[in-house]
Amino acid sequence: MPDKKNFRTRNFWKIVQEIIEKSDIVLEVLDARMPELSRNFEVEKLVNDSGKKLILVLNKADLVSKPTLERVGKALRDKGFLAVFVDSSYKAPPPKKLIGMVFGALRDIAKPVRFDGKVGKWSVGVIGYPNTGKSSLINLITRRKKVIVSRKAGTTRGVQWVSFGDNIRILDSPGVIPLTADDPVRFGLLGVRxxxxxxxxxxxxxxxxxxxxxxxxxxxxxxxxxxxxxxxxxxxxxxxxxxxxxxxxxxxxxxxxxxxxxxxxxxxxxxxxxxx
Known part of the structure; x- marks a missing residue:
């Protein structure tokens, strides 16, 4: 009988690879309380190997003190990462800094040409662990409740495409569980389970x-x-x-x-x- 857990994990990675391949840039959503713990190094390697630009989005910044945010942000920037903090709670304002960073990254990328010869849309992939707030972030950026949000871990089940203006589509992925880091305490802290x-x-x-x-x-x-x-x-x-x-x-x-x-x-x- 097939191993259900291994099948599910392989399927996650297949979806992630598909999103990276179809995206012009990739946003990795992290938990601002535990940025290193919520980073997915396997995914980051796939993005880097693809030559796509990666932006680290540290979500739930409203749950962390300002001095801690400043320290974490400096540490990531010193390592050469593009990083931005976001509060994606229901009443949060649009993340202008993130939106500006996304447009800045896309500015030098030619829009894809569709099969009918017309110019298509840029694609922005959103990846990360379950429960880091990927769907909430997309709803905040687009200012529309287009992606289902729940406190129950693992709500997003498959790739969802959401339009942002006339020129961008956002690809939301189900939570990614790395093959080599199945740590129950780590997942517990992230709220994965x-x-x-x-x-x-x-x-x-x-x-x-x-x-x-x-x-x-x-x-x-x-x-x-x-x-x-x-x-x-x-x-x-x-x-x-x-x-x-x-x-x-x-x-x-x-x-x-x-x-x-x-x-x-x-x-x-x-x-x-x-x-x-």
Whole structure:
């Protein structure tokens, strides 16, 4: 019997290669909270090998502090990347800087000629991990709700073509899962898998807590109504217990209900309640 997982993964890559081939430039959508973790190096290599221009779009920038954005942006530009930050939430304004960058990249590329001899449209490919906000970004750019958006991971199932003005078409891809980086915690942090279906919910929740212990401890205290001892020895599992008792998630015998607590932590991260 064919391996369903391997078939699905091969199909993802087939679609990605098709989008890169048909695109004049490619946008890779990243999570601004975890730019390196959400980069897909296999995809970037395919784009570079094709000779197409790649623009890194760091989405969900509204969930990250300004100093962090400035630091991350400088690091990417120092490496030679074209990078732009975007807030693609429902009420966000049009991303003028990104739109300008796209037009600037297309300016030197000749429009394709169709089979009937008429000049066609430029094509902009949009790729990235599931749940990084590719479809929301397209809707924001076009100012029309043309692509289905959902908090459920993996909503986009196939290539979707969306017109942007008279000269550009945008190609939206399903989320790309790399062949060599099937890390459940990585996918959990990116929101690739819905919390209720995670096999490693505990590790993902504790990874989130660990990030905030190092980068924004006050956010944990504010969101979950806890006070974290300032002794430098607190561990993620101890913080999980504090959150459980604060929320009243207690099992028989007075033990913390870790499963319910892990769900609350991961959901708060995914929906932006817990911000760096």
């Amino acid at each position: 819905n919390p209720e279906k995670m096999r490693n919910l505990e590790f993902t929740a504790e990874a989130i807590v660990d990030i905030f212990l190092h980068q924004n401890r006050p956010a944990l205290e504010r969101v979950f109504g806890i006070t974290i001892p300032n002794d430098g020895l607190i561990s993620p599992d101890s913080v999980v217990a504090l959150i459980a008792f604060s929320k009243g998630f207690v099992k028989k015998g007075g033990l913390p209900d870790e499963y319910r607590t892990h769900l609350v932590i991961v959901r708060a991260w995914n929906d932006g309640t817990l911000r760096l």
